[in-house]
Amino acid sequence: MVEVRVDCDDSSDVIDEENLAKVINAVVKAVKKCEPTIAPLARKYRQTSVKSRQSHFKHQIREHHRTWLTGHCPQRLLSYCVDLLTECAVSDVDVDSAAVGDSIILYCRVTTVEALSDLKQMIDSGQLSQLFSGMYTASANTGLMWGLFGNIYSWFAGTAITATVTLSTEKYSRMFEPLRGKFFQ
DSSP states (O other): OEEEEEEEOGGGGGSOHHHHHHHHHHHHHHHHTTHHHHHHHHHHHHHOOOHHHHHHHHHHHHHHHHHHHBTTBOHHHHHHHHHHHHHHHHTTEEEEEEEESSSEEEEEEEOSHHHHHHHHHHHHTTHHHHHHHHHHHHHHHTTOSSSOOHHHHHHHTTOOOOEEEEOOHHHHHHHHHHHHHHHHO
């Protein structure tokens, strides 16, 4: 299991990370039910190098996720959850759960070197940071936080929150070696 940290800027004290983690866990649970539909499409996506075919499969995966996730998360978070799970599905990364410590910890299961490499690429490129920045901002602007009322909430609504997603070099290396050994056996 790979632990991916999601930290946000100084606005984090106004975000209910516990509730956001609950939303992510509900979404992950809901998407497990559609795995038999998603897995073959994701496999086809990874097997083709034709960009138009990849785009077609990715669109189908996204639509399946959108259908399955509707009603399992707030409407303003739906597109972010769909994007997160779609990007992970096409990269063969299985989002297992989310928990809150000093920040949100996203637990991901990877079973191949390619999947681990793709996860690292999504992190290094800033793709996941951008996605979680949107999730944090949308969750704040939909009131998924506790204890903010009146003028404070009015002041905060519309403010963008910056998230940073990281995977430590140590954890990456710890996951890479067993996968690499599995690959060369």
